[in-house]
Amino acid sequence: MYEQLYETLKAHGQEHVLRWWQELSDAGRGRLARQIAQIDWDMLGQVHAQAQTARGEIAPIDALSLEEIAPRREEFFASGRGAVRAGKVACVLLAGGQGTRLGSDAPKGTFDIGVTRHLYIFEQLICNLQDVVRQCGAYVPLYIMTSEANDAATRAFFAEHAFFGYPQEEVAFFCQEMAPAVSPEGKLLLSAKDSLALSPNGNGGWYSSLVRAGLAKRAQARGVEWFNVFAVDNVLQRMADPVFVGATIASGRTTGAKFVRKAYPEERVGVLCLEDGRPNVIEYYELDERMANLRDGAGRLVYACGVTLNYLFRADVLRAIAHARLPVHVVHKKVPCLDENGVLVDPDTENGCKFETLILDMVRCAGSCLPFEVEREREFAPIKNRTGKDSVETARALLGQNGVKL
C-alpha cells in the first residue's frame, strides 16, 4: 500500500503526507489511504491559478425594492401562501460551516444567544419558520445540511430539544463533503499523523449533497418546486416567506435572492449584479470607486443589493444545472495542523487555504435572479463574530428591537 500511495503523492509533490507512516496503526494507515484516494487533484492545483481569474462585464441588476413590493404585497402573499400550502416550497438550512470566527467547536446553530433564558440559534430559526407555518396553515419540509465534522452533534442537539416543536417527520439531515486544506505553497496540511486537515467543501455543494442523500428525489416525489436555501447565522431571517415566493414566481425568474440595501458606498458587503448578463455577486473590494459611488436618478446607490444568503431556487432548474462544475474558490483561513515535529498547532493568523464552492455560483448557473429587498432592521441579524460587527451583540440588539425576549 505504501509504495502506491507514495507514487501518487510524489506525482503531486505531496510525499510529506507519509512522513509518520511507520508510526501509524493499521487503522490509521487505512484512514489516511482513504482520504488520499478521495483527493480532487485538479482542485488542489487551483491554489495558484485563482489570482488570474478576471471578471467579466459588470452591470446593475433589475431588483424589486421595498417601495415596489409594498403595493403588491397582498398579491405576492396570496400566491406564495398557495405554493406553501400545496407543499411546493421546501427549506434548506446550510449548517455545514465551521463558524471559525465565532470560535466555538460546537455546531454554530447550537450557540446560545439568550441572556435571561436559553435561546439557541437553531431554536430561533425554527421559531421564525413556525411563523410561516401559522400564516400558511401548512408545515414546510426542512432539510438541514451538516458536515462530517458536526453531523452527529447537530442531530443529537435537535433530538435532545425535541426539534423545538417542529414535527420531526418534516425534518431531514444530510451531510456535505470535506476537502483537504493546504499551506499557501499548496502543500497538504495534516490534522494528525494519520489524517489530512479536512474541512467542509463550501455551501455550493448543497444540491449535489441533497441528491446524493436521496432527498432531492424525495422532495420531487412530494411535489416540491422551490427550495429556499439560507444560512444558519441570520437569526432574524424569514424563510419560506410567502411574499418572497410569490414575487419570485410572478417575476418568472428561476431564482430569487433576499437583499438589504447597501447603506453607504464603502460598506463591506457583496452586491448582486449582472456579470456578462448573468446574475452574480461582486465583492466590495472588487467594486471600483466609480461603481461603488454610482447613483440613480433618485440619488440611490446603483450597486446596492447587499446579499443576505437567503436564496430561492426553482427545482427544475437545479436538476438541469446539477452537472455543471462550479468554480472552486480558494479561501485563506486558520487551519489547526501539525508542525514539522508532529505537534498540533492552533494558529493565530491565517496559515492555510481551503477550497470551497459557493452557492452564489449556482445562482449564476441558474441564469436569472430576482433580487428582493428586505428591511435590514427586521430581517438581517447575521452572527459571524462574538463581538463587533455582525456579532452575538449586534444580533441580540436587533432581536430585542423585534420583540424577541432574550
Ligand code: UTP
Ligand atoms: P460562512 O461563509 O459564514 O462560513 O457560511 P462559516 O463556516 O459558517 O463561518 P466562518 O467563516 O468559518 O467563521 C455561510 C453559511 O454557509 C454555511 C454556513 O454554515 C453558513 O450557514 N456553510 C459554509 C456550509 O453549510 N458549508 C460550508 O462548507 C461553508
